[in-house]
Amino acid sequence: MIRNICRRLGESVIVLLGVALMIFVMLRIVPGNPVATMMGEHADLAVIERMTAELGLDQPVYIQFIRYITGALKGDFGTSYSLGKPVSFLMGTAFGNTLKLALFAALFAWALGIACGISAAARKNGLADHLFMGVSLMGVSMPIFMVAMLLQYVFAYHLHWLPISGINDWRGFLLPAVALGWNSAGSISRLVRSTLLDILQEDYIDTARGKGRTQAGVLIFHAFRNALLPVITMMALQFSSLLSGAVITETVFSINGIGRLAVQAIAGRDIPLLEGTALFTTLVVILGNLAADCLYDILDPRIRKEV
Amino acid sequence: MEHNILEIDHLHVVFPSSKGETSPVNDVSLRVPAGKTVGIVGESGCGKSMTARAVMGLIHAPGRITEGEIRLCGRDLRKLSEKEYCSLRGSEVSMIFQEPMTSLNPVMKAGHQVEEVLRLHTDIPESELKQRVIDIFRAVGITEPEKRYNCYPHELSGGLRQRVIIAMAMICRPRLMIADEPTTALDVTVQAQILRLMKDLVSDDTGLLVISHDLGVIAKLCDYVYVMYAGRIVEESDIFTLFDDPQHPYTKGLMDAVGSLRRDAEVLSTIPGVVPSLAHLPAGCSFCLRCENGSDRCEKELPGLIQTGPGHKVRCHLMKEAGQ
Known part of the structure; x- marks a missing residue:
């Protein structure tokens, strides 16, 4: 199993390098001079040229890339053109906020999704089933900004229970976390329900009932453990996408996170910042997949055997 | 004096469907005397498995028992609450299911699955559970029981899995065991071993109900036979x-x-x-x-x-x- 994880880690490094190269090359293919944008309309041509040379943007792309990678390995991702601060510093601060937001959102989504999924499956076509599946359909189909604004309207504007935006304390995270997790909760509860219903048809469920397990016991100890396999994969992927920045949620609730940083970088043609955020997103997605694979190995003995 | 472990009287099982009701079990009465092995033989779909499920209280919805009595050692099973039924299953009546390949939970170790029965029905201390399981593994002819205890079902052959299932069914020494096609999914050579094992399962105060479409299996195991056809006992x-x-x-x-x-x-x-x-x-x-x-x-x-x-x-x- 350890060997397997190492192999996947190796593969991940190659993927990461490939993505870094692609981002790097693409950003240099797009027309327009970032330095000119940075200096404004009325900048002197000579100044622009000097600045371009200073930033190393006049060098061939491969040299720029090698420089970038060697810097990145030392933790230096360059300095943001628009904000004038090191990219690593900016991303560090933003990532802290994004991480907290993602954790809150994921906890909310998983707890709600799993609980609703199990209770819906426990009584197929029962009241809970129809209710939860109806609500979850809403969860899956409602756009985030709408959920976010509804929440703001009800809980902040109307009831004054929670701050309307900003994250001065943990209460500030509640609304954005619910808005962000709402969608995931919907899809997780539907996946948990349908997987459980499939598994409840399996022969080993009869065996477990024959042992004297109650209906609830069978659901929790036998069916759920098996249902976890696809659910874990979905959760890991969802979490990595939550971590890589929730552009809309962060914007609506004015949270200074990775998503907002990326939008800023795109708008300002801030190449180092854009490369930094894009690379970071890739890394998080790769790690999420890796985590899903490892969990799969732990949970499913059949896979453990094959590798 | 001979007494009956299981008595079924005029059992009716009904499945409602859009085309009207069907009765996979229609007015079935049977007895399993203590110390005896009784067989039900018939083609697939004749209601023999459904009769067994009715005894276990495990008929899948929307099917249900509409009439009749099922008594286990004199106790009317139809009057039990779900909770009482759960404490009965596995400890007083157990079932060996048809498909050894799919009847074990794929993500649980074989030993733990057998242990679970003990946990549910006995107060045996945690420290002794494993030894009990290994003992029963040895009793049902599982070689290297200590090693098999930690195996997952996919690491075991069909014959070994069926032995694990049999171990699971007999570990609490139930009064009645029901074997639903216990050998159908197995190789012929393994079939003979499992049949020999099953023959030894019955003691003076227990009964075994064997369900099979195979007259050979019935002939080898049973003392008494019921032939079922289209939901009814015909002989x-x-x-x-x-x-x-x-x-x-x-x-x-x-x-x-x-x-x-x-x-x-x-x-x-x-x-x-x-x-x-x-x-x-x-x-x-x-x-x-x-x-x-x-x-x-x-x-x-x-x-x-x-x-x-x-x-x-x-x-x-x-x-x-x-x-x-």
Whole structure:
């Protein structure tokens, strides 16, 4: 199993390098001079040229890339053109906020999704089933900004229970976390329900009932453990996408996170910042997949055997 | 004195569907005496598995028992609450399911799955559980039981899995064990081993109910046999009488079908026609459409179980009651 994880880690490094190269090359293919944008309309041509040379943007792309990678390995991702601060510093601060937001959102989504999924499956076509599946359909189909604004309207504007935006304390995270997790909760509860219903048809469920397990016991100890396999994969992927920045949620609730940083970088043609955020997103997605694979190995003995 | 472990009287199981109700189990009565092995034989879909499930209280919805009594050692099982039933399953009545390949939970170690039964029904201390499981593994002929304890089902062969399932069914020493096609999914050589093992399962105060479509399995294991056809019992008798002197045309057909294999016949004997759909059973004898000697009466009037000899009953209009 350890060997397997190492192999996947190796593969991940190659993927990461490939993505870094692609981002790097693409950003240099797009027309327009970032330095000119940075200096404004009325900048002197000579100044622009000097600045371009200073930033190393006049060098061939491969040299720029090698420089970038060697810097990145030392933790230096360059300095943001628009904000004038090191990219690593900016991303560090933003990532802290994004991480907290993602954790809150994921906890909310998983707890709600799993609980609703199990209770819906426990009584197929029962009241809970129809209710939860109806609500979850809403969860899956409602756009985030709408959920976010509804929440703001009800809980902040109307009831004054929670701050309307900003994250001065943990209460500030509640609304954005619910808005962000709402969608995931919907899809997780539907996946948990349908997987459980499939598994409840399996022969080993009869065996477990024959042992004297109650209906609830069978659901929790036998069916759920098996249902976890696809659910874990979905959760890991969802979490990595939550971590890589929730552009809309962060914007609506004015949270200074990775998503907002990326939008800023795109708008300002801030190449180092854009490369930094894009690379970071890739890394998080790769790690999420890796985590899903490892969990799969732990949970499913059949896979453990094959590798 | 001989007493019965299991008594089923006039059991009806009904499945409602959009096309009307079907009755996979129709007025079934049977007995499993202490110390005996009783078999139910019939084609697939004849209701034999459903009868077993009814005893376990595990009929899948929307099916349900509408009439009849099921008594285990005198206790009326239909009056039990779900909770009481759960404490009964696994400890007093257990079932060996049909498919060893899929009847074990794929993500749990074999040993733990057997241990679970002990956890549910006994107060055996945690430290002794493993030893108990290893002991029972040894008893059902699992080689290297310590090693197998930690195996996952996919690491075990079909025969070993069936032994694990048997261990699971017998570890609490239930009064009644039900084996639903215990050997159907296994290789012939392994079948013989499992049958030998099952023969030893029955002690003086327990009973075994074997369900099979295979007359060979029934002949090897059982003391007494019920033949089922389309939800009804059509013949019942002790094993020797049944094989010496089968009376119901359906039983005869079954015997001929097996017999023709043995006699090296050019043309294999079959029962003409197919099992009728449970939704469209004739008002009379359900076998009349396939019976060579079927008459108008057979089609219209349901024959009762007629006693044709000591302990031998047949549901057929062609039979004469013993002594008449």
